[in-house]
Amino acid sequence: GENVEQHPSTLSVQEGDSAVIKCTYSDSASNYFPWYKQELGKRPQLIIDIRSNVGEKKDQRIAVTLNKTAKHFSLHITETQPEDSAVYFCAAFNFGNEKLTFGTGTRLTIIP
């Protein structure tokens, strides 16, 4: 089955700097890659997603890049703010087994 690895597990960034979280997936049959943000004690919320027919997608301070050849995708947050502090999960949807597999999460802390 699909295996999604996420790095780093924890990340501390000075406010205003950029944060990058990376994920790799194992099965080339995966074609949809969402990113979720989960604040402490709250539900995961979708912040951005990308499908395999594009290489990059941006939404204000958030961007995601996808390299299908290398089977990795990354989340980029620019001009970080304290409210960006949360756990971020990447995921990969595999159309072979029709399952969304999540990474283990990155705890991002923005230092004021």
Added chain:
Amino acid sequence: GAGVSQSPSNKVTEKGKDVELRCDPISGHTALYWYRQSLGQGLEFLIYFQGNSAPDKSGLPSDRFSAERTGGSVSTLTIQRTQQEDSAVYLCASSLVGTSGGSTDTQYFGPGTRLTVL
């Protein structure tokens, strides 16, 4: 409109008891998913419903776990003879279409049920 809701928000039970967790998806969403999130861990897939049928039950950890969905809406996840290792947050998500044509659409999560087995 209303998002995904789950009840109860918290459940404390004794080892060996049965528990039922409920999920109300977003109105009109045909697909419903259950996940389990242990403390500090990622989301572990349990089961997926397309309408009332569950094409994929492969994530259920043991035969003590079962789930059903009726009327294409509400779903219940039942854990029989609970064990301490069942303690986790159980998250439900729904999506409008689910899997179609080899792809999937956005899943929206509920707030979860925190289950503690003593």
